[in-house]
Structures are given as C-alpha cells and as structure tokens.
Amino acid sequence: xxxxxAIDILDNKCVRLAQGKYETASEVAGNPVETAKYFAGCGAxxxxxxxxxxxxxxxxxxxxxxxxxxxxxxxxxxxxxGIRDMETIDYYINNGISRVILGSAILxxxxxxxxxxxxxxxxxxxxxDAKERKxxxxxxxxxxxxxxxxxxxxxxxxxxxxxxxxxIKKDGMLSGVNLDxxxxxxxxxxxxxxxxxxxxxxxxxxxxxxxxxxxxxxxxGKAIYSGSLDLAEAIKFTKRHGEYGNIETV
Numbered sequence: 284x285x286x287x288x289a290i291d292i293l294d295n296k297c298v299r300l301a302q303g304k305y306e307t308a309s310e311v312a313g314n315p316v317e318t319a320k321y322f323a324g325c326g327a328x329x330x331x332x333x334x335x336x337x338x339x340x341x342x343x344x345x346x347x348x349x350x351x352x353x354x355x356x357x358x359x360x361x362x363x364x365g366i367r368d369m370e371t372i373d374y375y376i377n378n379g380i381s382r383v384i385l386g387s388a389i390l391x392x393x394x395x396x397x398x399x400x401x402x403x404x405x406x407x408x409x410x411x412d413a414k415e416r417k418x419x420x421x422x423x424x425x426x427x428x429x430x431x432x433x434x435x436x437x438x439x440x441x442x443x444x445x446x447x448x449x450x451i452k453k454d455g456m457l458s459g460v461n462l463d464x465x466x467x468x469x470x471x472x473x474x475x476x477x478x479x480x481x482x483x484x485x486x487x488x489x490x491x492x493x494x495x496x497x498x499x500x501x502x503x504g505k506a507i508y509s510g511s512l513d514l515a516e517a518i519k520f521t522k523r524h525g526e527y528g529n530i531e532t533v
Contacts, residue, residue, distance in 0.1 A: 284494045284521045287331040287361070287479065288322040288514055289504035290315055290352065292345045294336065299505045301455040303412070303419075305339065311508040315348060316355045323356040325515040326522075329381075330360045331481075331502045337365020338386065339421065346374075353379040363410045363447075367392065372399050376406055384447060386410040387420040389438055390427060400442035408445035408479075409438040413464070414452060431464070436471050445477045447502070453483030455505050460489050465496050490517045494524055 290297055290312075293305075297312040312318040322330055332352065336344030342365050353360040362375055363384030372383050382405070389396045389409050399407045412419050413431035420427065435446050448468060450461040460483045468478050477499035484490065484503045490512070493501045506512035 284498060284524075285328045285500045286490070286514065286517050286521055287329045287500050287502045288325075288327050288507055289331045289333070289502050290318055290322075291333045291335055291504065292348060292364075295345055295348050298335070299455050299508060300335070303451050303454055305335070307455070308335075311505075316352050319352045319356045319358075319360075322514065323358045326518040327358055327514070328518075329500070330356065330358055332360055332362045334362065334364030338363070339365075341365055341367055341387070341421065343371060343374075350375075350378045350380075353381075361408060363408075367395070369395065369399065369402075372403065372407075376403060382406050382408050382445065384408045384410040385443075386412065387425075389434065389443075390418060390420055390429060393437075393441070396438065396443060397441040405444055407443055408447050409435070409443045410447045410449070411435055411438075412449040412451055414450075419451060432467050432471050435468055439472050439476050444475060445479070445499075446472065447479040447481055449481035449502075450483060454481065456483060457485040457505055457509065457511060458483050460484050460493060460501075462492055462496065465493065465498055469496060469498065485511050487512065487517060487520065490520060494521055 296310050297315040298308045299311045301307040334345045359381035361382035362380045367388045411431050418427045418429040465480050479500035480493050481502040485506045507514050
C-alpha cells in the first residue's frame with residue numbers, strides 16, 4: 284500500500300474541508316508548492332490533488348498552480364476536480380499530471396469514462412464519493428441514488444483500474460476510516476483493481492488496518508496537517524510491510 288498525501292486547492296490556497304462542506308474550508312499550509320516538496324521529501328510515492336473550485340464549477344479553476352506544483356516535484360501527481368471532458372483530460376496529462384480522476388463525469392457521462400480509459404489506460408481513475416453509500420457529485424453538492432459499490436463495479440467493467448472511494452461523512456473529521464467500504468470493494472472488484480481509501484484516516488492504527496486489507500493506497504490529508512499522523516513514519520511502515528503486509532485488521 285502507498286500513502287498519498289493530499290493537497291486540496293481552493294482559490295489557489297491549500298485548504299481542508301470537513302465532510303466536503305465548502306463553508307468549513309480552512310487554510311492548512313501557506314504555500315502549496317512547498318507543501319508538495321515537503322511531501323516528496325518525506326518519501327511520498329504519489330501526491331493526491333483536488334481542484335475544489337473546479338469540482339464546484341465543473342471546469343478547471345486552478346490549473347496554473349496545479350501544474351506548477353506537479354512540475355516542482357519528481358513525484359507523480361493525481362488530480363481530480365472539474366475534469367469532465369476529454370480536452371481537459373488530455374490537457375492535464377500532457378502537462379505533467381500522471382493520473383486524472385473522473386468524479387461527476389463517471390456518473391453523468393459514462394461514455395467519456397470508457398473512452399478515457401481506452402485512450403489513457405492506468406492514467407485514469409474513478410473517484411467515487413459516497414454518503415451513506417449513495418454517490419455524490421458536483422463537489423459533493425449533488426446527490427444520487429447510485430450505490431458506491433455498484434458504480435465501482437461498473438467502472439471496473441469498462442476498463443478503469445484505479446478506484447478511489449471516499450466516505451464523505453468521514454472526510455476531514457479524523458474519526459477513523461470506514462473499513463467496511465473497502466472490504467466490500469475488495470469483494471466485488473476484480474483482483475487487478477487498485478482501490479484507494481479516502482476519508483477519516485487519523486493515525487497509524489488506520490494505516491495499519493488499511494494496509495492489512497491489501498488495498499492499493501490511502502489518501503491522507505487532515506491527519507498530516509494536524510500532526511496526528513507522521514507522514515514519513517506512515518510511508519516507512521507501508522514500504523516495510525510491502526504491498527499487502529501481514530497485519531491483523533480490526
């Protein structure tokens with residue numbers, strides 16, 4: 284398992300939200316570029332980024348600073364938020380973004396998701412954000428009746444290998460991860476699927492439990508910024524225990 288430290292950009296600033304609510308935004312780092320360099324210095328193998336303005340508006344809003352961040356580090360960057368057409372996907376991939384996350388697009392435009400996977404392969408990820416199992420879109424401002432596991436299975440079938448699943452109620456709350464979500468995804472997705480957990484990770488106990496599930500990655504944001512999780516320690520642990528790690532889980 285790998286740790287993906289998170290940088291969420293709102294109005295060119297590095298912020299964190301609680302449960303995806305924009306009104307809770309608080310600036311957590313003074314300089315997003317220096318934050319990315321710090322993460323790289325801790326040994327991060329991938330950096331997770333979100334254009335929060337883009338997610339809300341449905342089109343890129345912070346592309347300039349995001350590309351600058353990606354150029355500043357020798358660590359691959361994945362990006363979500365406001366990516367809803369092939370032109371935007373191509374633009375980001377051609378400008379140094381290693382993996383593009385489709386969120387609202389996978390629900391509203393499944394043909395785009397399928398075409399993107401066919402064109403870019405592993406550079407495409409499906410971002411599935413759920414609240415009480417139901418998928419949310421448009422920066423988590425719009426709901427649906429689609430079950431998260433059902434959508435994940437559908438995305439795997441059309442060729443998207445990377446599945447990022449967020450429990451919105453846990454996100455930014457430091458309340459621990461929803462292990463049941465990721466156990467379920469492990470049971471319904473093919474073995475080759477890369478499952479990334481997002482939302483709620485607070486300390487090394489969560490990292491150990493997620494590592495024990497044998498998933499691909501864990502996105503960590505507020506825990507790093509608040510100091511409840513030492514990023515360098517977490518990265519060393521996951522590297523030491525390999526991809527799956529012989530760790531007991533709760």
